[in-house]
Amino acid sequence: MTAAKTPSLTLEAFLKLPETKPASEYIDGDIIQKPMPKARHSRLQGKLIQAINSVTEADQIAYAFPELRCTFGGRSIVPDIAVFLWQFIQLNENGEPLDNVLIAPNWTIEILSPEQSSNRVTGNILHCLTHGCQLGWLIDPDDRSIVVFQPQQQPELFYQDDQLPVLAGIESALTAKQVFSWLKM
Template sequence: MSLPENEIAIPQKEVYTYDDYALLPEGAPYQLIGGKLVMTPAPSTFHQIICARIQGKLYNHVNEKDLGLVLFSPIDVYFEEKETYQPDIIFIAKDRLHIIKSAKVTGAPDLVVEILSPSTGYYDLKKKARIYAKHGVKEYWIADPEDTSIEVHTGQGGRFVLNQRVEGEGRVRSLILEGFEVQVKDIFAPLDVVTEPGTTAAPR
């Protein structure tokens, strides 16, 4: 019996590796976390708005100063045989662009940004964070739409140390990208959208 179009036939295994992950169809909504294929549903519209705002500011800063490259999900970042993630936003410094291959990024970006969502928040805060730190991500930003906060963590000795946390209003600054900062309230500002004729609502 054939599967519905929105379902993917995945062989049942106790532990999956990158070779298994690479066999998934292009665009399949999975990340390889701890040897498990973890489904990551399409993000909410507000998640995408937050991502676009941070990515736009980061891209403009990096491009203006010719510092490297900014990429955004979906893009595969390979760390280990059982760990391949799709961070929301990554920055790779100019002298490390060699880690970008045709199918994936092979190694730790210099900066990673994750926007928390109900389906992936646990992994972003726990499992993925540990692997990011272990492999040398220098800076990790976590944006939380629920409490409108941004945290900036720095990599030290294979772990992350919280450097800044701003909730609601204020600014956070990058430690590895001189001059790059964002106003938190601008990142989480509501955007009125038409939901029905004559009505508006702010996506959350």
């Protein structure tokens, strides 16, 4: 006989807690605080957001949000970058985005920190894909690789001059080499 795991806190109770810095995530009844971003992580995050929004925002194709809490499918996670196609961004009567996001991003991007569990981060990407996400990137600055996840496909590993897949409708020809070149200042 297997004992069922009892969550120490419900998702609803977790969402009522004050936000933490760095953010905490709710995964399978556990509260897990993300590691504090370091310089390389922040640099890649900022440059990727800029690269995505520079080709998507003006034409209202998509928008990349940093550290946006997304609650869906029994989890509340905070991807390093959550990209939403424009039609999925819920707006209030003033045309401003709603604060509470209750759907998976269309594209989730995670930048691995040395003290982070790659399996836990991969688990969040897979959770996103299970709940409607179309694309996930797991960026590893230490070995200069990007693992790309897409629904119903085997993950692919990208290095050097490999062109990275992006969401349909986004005009971008980023390569792994270009992404990691942003680390040089």
